[in-house]
Amino acid sequence: MKTRRVYVSSDLGPGALGLLKESGCEVVVHPDRDRPPSRSELLDGVAGASGIVTLLSEKMDGELFDHAGPQLAVVSAVSVGTDNIDIEAAARRGITVTNTPDVLTAATADLAMGLILAVNRRIVEADAFLRRRESWSWGPRFFLGRDLEGEVLGIVGYGRIGAALARRARAFGMKIIAAGTGPARDGVERLPLQEMLSVADVVSLHVPLTAETRHLIGPREFASMKPRAVVINTARGPLIDEGALVQALDSGRLRGAGLDVYEQEPKIHPGLLVRDNVVLTPHIGSAGEQTRQRMAMLAAENTVAVLTGGDPKTPVAC
Ligand code: DGY
DSSP states (O other): OOOOEEEESSOOOHHHHHHHHHTTOEEEEOSOTTSOOOHHHHHHHHTTOSEEEEOTTSOBOHHHHHHHOTTOOEEEESSSOOTTBOHHHHHHTTOEEEOOOSTTHHHHHHHHHHHHHHHHTTHHHHHHHHHTTOOOOOOTTTTOOOOSTTOEEEEESOSHHHHHHHHHHHHTTOEEEEEOSSOOSTTOEEEOHHHHHHHOSEEEEOOOOOTTTTTSBSHHHHHHSOTTEEEEEOSOGGGBOHHHHHHHHHTTSEEEEEESOOTBTTBOOHHHHTOTTEEEOOSOTTOOHHHHHHHHHHHHHHHHHHHTTSOOSSBOOO
């Protein structure tokens, strides 16, 4: 029998690569650790592959699946988000798509909580201030931010990560509400989105990116927000209309923003880069060592499961 080939678009470390190799597959890894494969390298790499282990920056579409060939059985995302993958095109070709939910929930919620703290208490701005070696002395209004205790956190997308953030924020004394109309989970009050926006001091986004959620937060939503609200996004950049966000910051309508994701990654809107009240991180929500290892292992396990005729742990439904 011909050895099956798995194309892995980035070096996932010895654990995950070892698992793939032990299953008897030929494993081909994109050789450059510091640079993701270009589209043409991807197309070359996947040709003849039965499995692809892919990162969220790589577009997985019908053209690529056809280029890989009819033996392609599984595309395993090393991420919970799968907006880079054309799931329907995969399903039409009988290709299983898998992702890595759960294992990154805590890490992503930690970062969202960190951004809330950083923006509300102006931590990054204060650090930059000291590094400029400006003179300073303690004063009652010096670097005043907002206490978290008693603030209302509005969660858009009360799923795994939203709920994990709620647990963290509760420990800081925040009151939690969520956007939506379904029954309340964890005793969290749900309100229609526009209503929730009008009462939340901090709004944090935790929905997947789909055609329906693109620009979920735009000019109308910023106008509905409580004056001086803070916006946090650790989900996907295009959930927010970035131009409208910059306008809302410029007008003083928003107190600040904490962003880990961007509309046109890796580009960042220049209007965000110049603002002290915006804390920016480069899509590091799941970038904890243990989390990244778990993600890599889960993606490898899913790949092996499909290629050996079993059920993957975390398939993505079409
Ligand atoms: C995901 O898994 O979708 C994250 O954005 C990667 O950290």
